[in-house]
Amino acid sequence: MRLLVHSARQLALVTGAGGAAAAAGPLVGPAMHAIAVLESDAGLALVADESGRIEEFGNNTEIMKKWQDTSFDEVVDANGMCVIPGFIDAHTHPIWSGDRINEFIMKLEGATYMDIHKKGGGIYSTVRNTKNASDEELYVSLKSRLTRMMHAGTTVVECKSGYGLDVNSEIRLLKILQKAKEEHPLDISITFCGAHAIPEGMNSTEAVDAVVNDQIPAVKEMKQNGTLNVENIDVFCEKGVFNVEESRKILTAGKNIGLRVNFHGDELCALGSAEMGAQLNATAISHLEEISAEGIAAMANSGVVAVILPTTAFIMHLKPPPVRQLISHGVPVALGTDFNPNAYCLAMPLVMHLACIHLGMTVNEALVASTLNAAASLGRSATNGSIQKGKWADFVIVNAPRWEHIIYQYGAHSHLIYAVIKDGKVVYKNKEFSRSTV
Numbered sequence: 001m002r003l004l005v006h007s008a009r010q011l012a013l014v015t016g017a018g019g020a021a022a023a024a025g026p027l028v029g030p031a032m033h034a035i036a037v038l039e040s041d042a043g044l045a046l047v048a049d050e051s052g053r054i055e056e057f058g059n060n061t062e063i064m065k066k067w068q069d070t071s072f073d074e075v076v077d078a079n080g081m082c083v084i085p086g087f088i089d090a091h092t093h094p095i096w097s098g099d100r101i102n103e104f105i106m107k108l109e110g111a112t113y114m115d116i117h118k119k120g121g122g123i124y125s126t127v128r129n130t131k132n133a134s135d136e137e138l139y140v141s142l143k144s145r146l147t148r149m150m151h152a153g154t155t156v157v158e159c160k161s162g163y164g165l166d167v168n169s170e171i172r173l174l175k176i177l178q179k180a181k182e183e184h185p186l187d188i189s190i191t192f193c194g195a196h197a198i199p200e201g202m203n204s205t206e207a208v209d210a211v212v213n214d215q216i217p218a219v220k221e222m223k224q225n226g227t228l229n230v231e232n233i234d235v236f237c238e239k240g241v242f243n244v245e246e247s248r249k250i251l252t253a254g255k256n257i258g259l260r261v262n263f264h265g266d267e268l269c270a271l272g273s274a275e276m277g278a279q280l281n282a283t284a285i286s287h288l289e290e291i292s293a294e295g296i297a298a299m300a301n302s303g304v305v306a307v308i309l310p311t312t313a314f315i316m317h318l319k320p321p322p323v324r325q326l327i328s329h330g331v332p333v334a335l336g337t338d339f340n341p342n343a344y345c346l347a348m349p350l351v352m353h354l355a356c357i358h359l360g361m362t363v364n365e366a367l368v369a370s371t372l373n374a375a376a377s378l379g380r381s382a383t384n385g386s387i388q389k390g391k392w393a394d395f396v397i398v399n400a401p402r403w404e405h406i407i408y409q410y411g412a413h414s415h416l417i418y419a420v421i422k423d424g425k426v427v428y429k430n431k432e433f434s435r436s437t438v
């Protein structure tokens with residue numbers, strides 16, 4: 001067999017209370033809070049099979065006895081620690097060059113995100129820097145970012161293009177993401193985000209035309225010939241960027257080539273993005289700081305996952321997204337870092353802390369949103385996001401007697417994470433490990 005983890009004190013299963021229910025789909029409403037956590041001072045163990053999937057978990061003594069004659073590729077002693085599912089980061093922009101520290105400072109002095117964008121900064125400045133970077137530079141920085149995410153417990157990550165904005169540049173970024181998907185241990189869900197901004201020198205009609213008639217056909221061809229495994233289509237649906245009808249056209253064209261609809265909506269202005277996304281049967285909509293009551297009802301009715309990005313409201317001093325209303329109306333809520341040059345955060349534990357303190361989520365809800373529900377936003381909830389037989393053995397081992405330390409100890413994840421396991425293989429082990437992190 002591939003892996004034995006033994007002697008853990010807690011296993012946070014992230015299945016419904018009782019252990020079995022709802023593990024193949026997102027958890028909604030009160031079920032987001034009522035998750036099963038196994039606990040035993042006598043120890044708990046998990047086994048992953050040869051393919052890297054969970055074979056079984058439970059009582060240490062029983063499992064050790066049952067598998068005593070089996071050889072394991074790896075054995076992890078998690079004595080007194082907690083095992084939780086690997087985090088799934090539902091929204092990132094990880095491929096770009098050049099920082100935006102000057103803009104960070106301008107914003108501290110009062111400039112807004114949109115002021116900077118309209119003056120050719122923001123996304124436009126990153127597009128210029130990215131065009132000037134070589135493929136190798138972009139790949140090296142992408143890999144380093146993915147590795148840092150992994151060290152913070154992420155095992156699956158959504159990764160967007162979007163700093164190219166023309167067909168050749170966007171395809172270049174998608175190819176580099178594809179290379180990372182093939183070579184990096186993280187499971188990457190690639191998103192085409194050619195409609196991240198209206199390219200300088202174009203109007204919105206020309207930009208929609210370029211995305212629909214140049215970029216999407218190019219993605220389609222590479223998907224069909226097997227060179228690119230792009231899964232999702234995104235657009236920045238926002239006042240001053242793509243309006244609702246323009247976004248609908250782009251998303252529909254993406255959907256027609258088999259991509260899942262997963263886009264930025266209702267972030268800075270209430271445009272009705274959520275309602276439009278629900279009509280298109282979107283898999284997920286991100287941000288939603290300004291979502292309307294109608295938008296919440298529409299998302300709940302069609303089961304669209306709300307990908308909430310606590311770093312955005314925190315960094316930009318925006319009104320926080322209405323997470324409590326989303327949950328109470330039955331919208332499945334997921335979390336993501338939104339890693340991008342405007343919000344340089346790679347770590348899901350920080351995001352969960354902000355989600356609890358700033359947005360009013362419970363610790364259980366934050367864990368569900370960072371695992372099973374984030375998996376649902378990427379079409380992976382049948383295979384990832386909870387500790388259940390047959391799912392990928394993706395775990396974070398938290399060096400503490402209760403799993404909640406990973407949220408409670410703000411900014412301490414690099415000390416608390418003892419190991420990260422992806423498909424039953426240890427992909428990170430903390431060299432600075434010490435038993436006393438509490």
Ligand SMILES: N=CN[C@@H](CCC(=O)O)C(=O)O
Pocket residue numbers: 093122123126236264267312338340341342343
């Ligand atoms: N809102 C649009 N996209 C990103 C920001 C990208 C950037 O500023 O470079 C976001 O999700 O926050």
Ligand SMILES: [Zn+2]
Pocket residue numbers: 091092093264338340
């Ligand atoms: Zn984004």
